[in-house]
Amino acid sequence: MQDILHVLKTQGSDIIHSIGQHIGLSLISLLIAALIAIPLAIVLMNHQRSAKIMLQITSILQTIPSLALLGILIPIVGIGTVPSIIALVIYAVMPIFQNTYAGLTTIDPNLEEAATAFGLSRRMKLFRIELPLALPMIISGIRIAMVLIIGTATLAALIGAGGLGTYILLGIETNNNALLIIGAVLSAILALVFGAGIDWLGRLSFKKAGIVLATLVVLIGGFAGYRKIASPETTITVAGKMGSEPELLINMYKDLIEHDHPRMKVATKANFGGTSFLFKALKSGSVDIYPEFTGTVLESLVKGEKSASHDPAKTYQVAKSALKSQYQMAYLKPMAYQNGYDLAVSKSFAAKYHLRTVSDLVAVEGKIHAGFDPDFYQLKDGYPGLSKTYNLKFASVKTMEPSIRYKAIANGKVNLVDGYTTDPEVQEYHLVTLKDDKNFFPPYQGAPLMTEKLLTAHPELRPTLNKLAGKVTTTDMQKMNYRVTVKHEKAATVAREYLKNHGLLD
Template sequence: MNELINTFNERKEELLSAIFEHLAISLSALLIAVVIAIPLAILLSQRKKLAEVVLQLTSILQTIPSLALLGLLIPFVGIGTVPALIALVVYALLPIFQNTYIGLAEIDPSIEEAADAFGMSRMRKLLRVELPMAMPVIISGIRTALVLIIGTATLAALIGAGGLGTFILLGIDRNDPSLTLIGAISAALLAIIFSGLIRFLQHRSGKATLIALGVICLGIGGIFFAQHNPVGNETVTIAGKLGSEPDILINMYKEVIQDEDSSINVELKPNFGKTSFLFNAVKSDQIDIYPEFTGTVLESLVKVPKSTADDLSPAATYKEANKLLKDQFEMELIKPMKYENTYALAMKKSEAQKRGITKISDLKAQQAQLKAGFTLEFIDRKDGYRGIQDKYGVNLSSVQSMEPALRYQAINNGDVDVIDAYSTDSEIKQYDLVTLEDDLNLFPPYQGAPLMKQEFADAHPKVVKALNRLAGKITEDQMVEMNYLVNVKKEQPAKVAHDFLVKEKIIGEEQ
């Protein structure tokens, strides 16, 4: 409990910002869904067959898994807030449409006849009789939709839309239950508070409820817009993938840029999502810069000519990656840092020394006695276990697929002997592991470098100059230590980044 309270105190400003993001996305989606679903239900209330078709359609849409829906939307609308809003609106349509339709359909026919007898027009009858009588059922549907939206909106963090999901994902990534609990509890409290608010307003008047929701949506949306659209100096937007290392790097980028030119406003978007999300965000100008790796560019982002050699040196890998990015996407990788965050095989240091294993080829002689825990992706990659089998002839006696965090727990508990790792993971130090030498050079070089559009680089020479201060800096041991400080010692990435830059005299002491 003390750790939870300490984490809350340390991150209350970030939490407040995430709550506003979460509410802005959720309430905006609710408002859009209300504007679509209620008029549509009113229009179809006298057309039963067509209404049934729409009900079936909205029911089918709601059965689509949220992650799948977000993935389907990305090629059409990119990443960020827009696909998150679309997905949330899709999930909110069914309860609002269904309740509005049922509320109108179940009005006593004798009341309808009485209204007609008084000579009421269709519109007057709708506004004075039908909607007031159906309003409790309609508000109930809105309440259900809002709770559903607030819960589902946590997934918006996967595509860079922010919100409380960033705390949940960060907690999972860093194996920090406190962060996960803060995100989950906050989302649950929001759902309870707003559900209770709607319930309270429901007993006053339906019109008051809709007006209150509209005012809340516009108010929170205005605050969110103001926070994310600073007026004045130019803004450079830098995003990072999930994890401590990208978080540290983007804070370094911010500090060196503002040290070069203090008039440049830098906005950071940490834990923005996976590689494809960030790459598409640069393509669509949603962000300007993010840290990428040379090997990832060649493995995942560009089409590599068949004539390209498989065993390029780090310098040649950077040169080829940068050339293909410019040719195919008009993007550029700034000069890379020194360290490589490549794949590696790791063992407990004591176990490796006892068995006399220092390099991957040493595994072959003892492969029948060794158990491995690999991530599912590593098992299936050509530069992973498949490559180890082909290039090294190593076929371990037992290979289990595991989630990234679980494989470290497994090797620490002695359940497995060998795991896959990234060479700068903090867990290497935390669990006293040793990485095995890749003596046949299976794993390609993965040097970190800022990626941006060529057009942006040409228009911002001061930004490029600032980022080049990091070229050739940061050793593998230094990156492991910085990740360790964030993941294990619970230091803030911004502080770790600042301390390194000052220590290495990349920036001045005062920032």
């Protein structure tokens, strides 16, 4: 409780901003979904076969996993609010359409006949008889859609749309239960509040409910328009993968750019997702810069290239050349530290089976229950390549987010995890890292990755970001990661402090 109160006290304005983002995202999505689903149900109310086909289509769309849907939308419409709203609308259409159609088609036929007998036109019958009688069912569908939207909108933080999902993701990634609870509880409260508001709307007359909805549309549209005019568009978008380390790096990039170029605005998108997810966003122009590692470039991003050697300098040059020739991307100078993959086991497990190297795992592979990061599990420089090089086949492998896998090994749920050489959890949980005795893992040095087009438009970015070249040692990064992940300090604060202490900021 003390941690929660501390977060509320120190990050109150940020939390309020995230609540506003979540509400705006949810209301806009709900209104668009209602404007699509309700008229569609009205049009199809007398066409049963077409209505059934539409119900099947909306049901199928709702079964698409939200992360997969976001991944599909990013190359088409970019990142941020637009793909998030599209995904939420897709999920919300089905319950509103289903309930509206059910409400309109279950009206007592005697009332329909009476309306016709009194000479009511089709339009008058719709607005005076059918829609008022169907309103309770329509409101019920809207309420279901609203709860669904608020819950699903937490995933919008993965693609830079903000909202309360930011705190849930940060809580998971930094092992900070206070952030996790704040994000989850506030999302639940929003669902309850808006559910109650929609119930109140349902008790109004059809005319009054229409006035309230019209007013809401005008207010949201006016506010969105005002923000568009009042807030200039951000020039540079800097994104990072999941975890504390990428968040530290993107905040360093932001501070350096804004310090050297005060007229240039920068937005950071932390915890954006995995490698392929982020690289697609960079290619589509949705992201301008993100930190990438040399080994990952050669093993997972470029085609037909392998690490020239285990010399970090040579590996960087090969990665830089391949990115430029294949994708017209600029890869600036790397930092000093290497954040390579490693495999870790508990001290007791290592002692019991005399494990010191990765090759030692062959003798006990049938006893290994691994917990791997999704990236490590699927990319060539991770488990697929490792298992081939060492001829390993573990008893079971589960994928889980970085902070969760360390908790899993600490609680005995798994007995082997992947990690990075700069992870503070190795020390926190007293784990033993196994030596890569066949030198499978290539060098991993982090450096800013961007398109050549951006660098041509803004050549001033090169000297600014190259200030980090050769800086940030492994010890530096371990200490900063520890402060963010274990001590729960803000990544932006820790990053700025490092830059000031090393003379890179005033």
